[in-house]
Amino acid sequence: MSGVSNRAAQSQRALMGVRDLIVSGELRAGTRLSELILVERLGISRTPLRAALAQLGQEGLVEAIPSGGYAVRSFSREEVIDAIELRGTLEGLALRLAAERGVAPARMGELTRLLEGIDEALKGDVADMDFDGYVDLNAAFHEKLWGLASQTIRREIERVTSLPFASPSAFLDKQANVEAFRRSLYGAQTQHRAMVEAIALREGSRAEALAREHARLARQNLEFVLDQDRSLIRRVPALSLVVG
Amino acid sequence: MSGVSNRAAQSQRALMGVRDLIVSGELRAGTRLSELILVERLGISRTPLRAALAQLGQEGLVEAIPSGGYAVRSFSREEVIDAIELRGTLEGLALRLAAERGVAPARMGELTRLLEGIDEALKGDVADMDFDGYVDLNAAFHEKLWGLASQTIRREIERVTSLPFASPSAFLDKQANVEAFRRSLYGAQTQHRAMVEAIALREGSRAEALAREHARLARQNLEFVLDQDRSLIRRVPALSLVVG
DNA sequence: AAAATACCACCTGTATACAGAAATCAAGAG
């Protein structure tokens, strides 16, 4: 058996199952989530399903219907932008506090090592970079950054980034290997390096500003997809929930 | 019958009941929350109780035990400070965006009217101010401020402030009518006025900085309680969960 | 033909039964 615990296995399955149905676009924004249908579709009972729906309600992916039950939430462009801004602000807070309070050398070393890995993935030009490698390393780097914050703050970051289009990997899905996105990675890595340097130098305000600006890359990519090439919507998780 | 809907009445009762047991200090930090005991105590069944526990887990007031179930969470001084810093940061984000994007005159009028009400409550000197009136108006003012933000951001603010000691009213509980706190209210109202002015003048950065500084009043009050007069711990909701 | 009403099917919220795992306690061995 794998190392994963069996505790609350059905609940986890329900959570992942419903989330997948939503972000894959199979359930469109506004559609009511009938418990009985989902139960039959996922092969579980109502109890863990209801737990999953409540959790997704907390995450913001579904919203409660006044008369009972839940519906897939829809997001306006402004709300997506605010979610990205929110992530940048929270990451900025995490980095500012880390810079002001100091970080153990071992952790700085881990961050530096990830930076070197990303450099390696970006070696070569736009055509033959290791995009998939970047995706994984970028996710690991951001998670390591979040680990610099206290549990209280880390929890909020993780909740906000549970909205798929607000995550730092939102436009780095392996399905979205597009030149327009690949080109932005060099600038992103420059910001990565600057953020780590700012923390090392205890420059809290700079670290905060950099984190905010870094998140705005996601906003740029969002606006590119919505305004320049809407065919990419299908390639970015949950972007089908955005109206307008 | 009152206007309140009966929808999910038991769930609401469970949520409020358990939350009360925790913030009142009746359940100490670290104690396991036995479902059967709580069920008997609150006179409900396990289903709505479990929903309440899951919600409180999201709010951060209880934490999941790896082997199953939940326990009352304990907070270090640093975590409480971070929660306050987090609120200030989120309110700062809300105010910055409101200032940058503009606010309808009607809403600004409502804010101004609340400010005048607070002025009225503060009329007179420290001894005979209308403390209870201030408490209510201050809560209303902050909620009106949150209403300036989009749903995405407002949701996060509301979640963070569900931690009782992180709320703007944390040290303004009617139980905590103490001169040390009353004296801080004049400075707080000055900041209230400056925040509204900054929004009106579209000074986003100033509005953000003011919101952060305003939240630090709560931090000052926290440190006063913990370092100067620990007897006040009982008077501030949920402060009994803070260790150290 | 349009509107109102009554009926029916479905759905959610709640309670409870059941099974497997965890914790506790006791007894026995070293």
Added chain:
DNA sequence: CTCTTGATTTCTGTATACAGGTGGTATTTT
């Protein structure tokens, strides 16, 4: 006396039965 081991008790996670309410549809009435 301590540690280990085994059994019992208790707990959580899951499934399902039940009741009240909501929404939709069809029929009737104007």
